[in-house]
Amino acid sequence: MARPAGAGLIAALDTQDPAQAEAWAGALAPHVGLLKLGLEFFVAQGPAAVARLARHRPLFLDLKFHDIPNTVAGAVRSAGALRPAMLTVHAAGGPAMVAAARAAAEEFGADRPAILAVTVLTSMDAATLSATGVSGGPPQQVLRLARLALESGADGLVCSPREVPLLRAAHGPGPLLVVPGIRPACSAAGDQSRTATPEEAAKAGADWLVVGRPITGAPDPAAAAAAIAASLRR
């Protein structure tokens, strides 16, 4: 999928309800580059419902695979059949797992899905990360996982806006950086810890901003998406 000029917007359609997802997709399509569907929708509605939403915009299918390499390769083959533009795996699954995901994606040819490696979830702060046994804070762990993932064939990374400058300094403009944890001023953080505004994330060098509740929870989701998209063009 072509890189946006500046930062592009991805709307996360986190719902179990196909009618709600369809309504959001129709209303948001003019304002976003991709639509993201994750586990909530996929588990409730399955592949056919996901495929139907691709009529509106290209899809980012965010299922965050994390398993043994052979299983992840099979899952990428299954998910790739829906022809999403992007798929996620957890970088913490290790080099062989990321490489297996990339090899399976290659089977779809030139317009294969991009494999994005999730580094440290944006909901985690230093204390939460340390509780999982990882020493050093999120920046060090994001850099460690980013190197592992990119050396193993990931096309890009999912990271918080806070790590974008570090990743650009370490890896240059090449890797696709897809960035959730976006909160326009006055939006509730909710369960997100490592956040920034859309303008800050774009200025830091993010390629795509993933925004869910600040759009879908707004009284007028299309207007909220349009406002964020306009702020990225300024």
Ligand SMILES: O=C(O)c1cc(=O)[nH]c(=O)n1[C@@H]1O[C@H](COP(=O)(O)O)[C@@H](O)[C@H]1O
């Ligand atoms: O892989 C993701 O997209 C992801 C990774 C991450 O570290 N943090 C994160 O929030 N996400 C996803 O990005 C979206 C953020 O949604 P909001 O917090 O509602 O804006 C959700 O669909 C999450 O599943």
